[in-house]
Amino acid sequence: MKSSPRSQAGAAGTLQVLNVAMVGHAFMGRAHSNAYRQVNHFFDLPLQVVPAVVVGRDLARAGEAAQKFGFAEATTDLDAVLADPDIHVIDVATPNDSHFPIAMAALRAKKHVLCEKPLAMTLEQTKEMAALAKKNKVRVALWHNYRRAPATMLAAQMIARGDIGAVRQVRAVYLQDWLSSADMPASWRTSKKACGSGAHGDLNAHLIDLTRALTGLEFDAVCGVQQTFTKERPTGKGKQKAKVDVDDAFCFLAKFKAKGKGSSAIGTYEATRVAPGRKNYNCIEISGEKGAIRWNLERMNELEVFSFADPADGQGFRTVMCMDGVHPYAANWWPDGHIVGYEHTFVHHVADFVTALAGKQPFHPDFDDGVAVQAVLEASLASVKKGGWVKVAR
């Protein structure tokens, strides 16, 4: 990697810069890059985010991605990037099995780290990552972007201020259908070695994070069931097939730790990649003593709200369009009612991270949150093996 004038940009410009090196440049690489490019246009931030370098395994492909995504450079030399004092943030946007080695190397080099979910392959790994981040006093974030839709952020605020009362039940599903056909080829997402688990780590991870973010509840014990309907898939190389050793669908029940003297809340979770007709149906309904809220990513700017405080003859779920100036993030975008989309959740994530970094405030989800999510994922996997309830370890 050649040296660059990146360090001078801060001195010459009005803002200090935050140079980002992004490892991996496909689906999430595209989503993250868009956020880096957009964030200073819409949020007044104390730092200018600079997409500095794409790190890939193939220089030509990384170069193409850098050009397309607006990064200054591309390289295959992660060590050189980590040794470069002008690089401040390492973004890990690669498959699950590489999160631990890449993030640990970045933490050892005292870089701030934004890591994709699930944080790592095991609970032990996530704990090591969280510990090293603290030891080396760097800031870390986990890309659970669904916390940062205007409607989910509003839901968290409503629940925190008691609008629905104490939470009793969480009903969460994340349904997709792209693996329904046995002709769909194998990939890292169908190999346990590369991803750890299937729909569970991929989709339940988001539901677990969303539950913790919206309700503040902590998982106490879980009981799971999983199924793999297609046991092998084409590799794309002739008639060769690859074994599928991860779940197509994974459901679990949850008990939460009691808050105060009340009864503990309970929850049901379902993640699947074989639900025909469901594309990205990420939906959570939270029932409290006094009311309920429901959010579905496929109608992501709407929050359904029910309250027993409404007049008896007018009760029913009402739909709040969360894109007025009073709603989280909305004023940073467009006039009232001019909606935002999937990609904006990543922009919000970067905006909040940069604000927290500069202001030395906490940012969530961090790697401790990643440990908490991993503990639930692992306990559910253990419960499938055991065939019964398993306590969530911390």
Ligand SMILES: NC(=O)c1ccc[n+]([C@@H]2O[C@H](COP(=O)([O-])OP(=O)(O)OC[C@H]3O[C@@H](n4cnc5c(N)ncnc54)[C@H](O)[C@@H]3O)[C@@H](O)[C@H]2O)c1
């Ligand atoms: N937050 C979300 O909503 C969300 C959505 C999709 C995926 N993800 C997560 O993001 C991560 C990446 O998923 P994706 O969909 O972008 O995958 P992808 O297959 O589209 O892209 C992976 C990228 O990583 C590169 N890569 C693979 N192994 C690598 C290695 N060892 N070192 C360096 N680069 C490597 C690939 O060349 C590719 O550029 C996964 O952990 C996944 O769980 C999160």
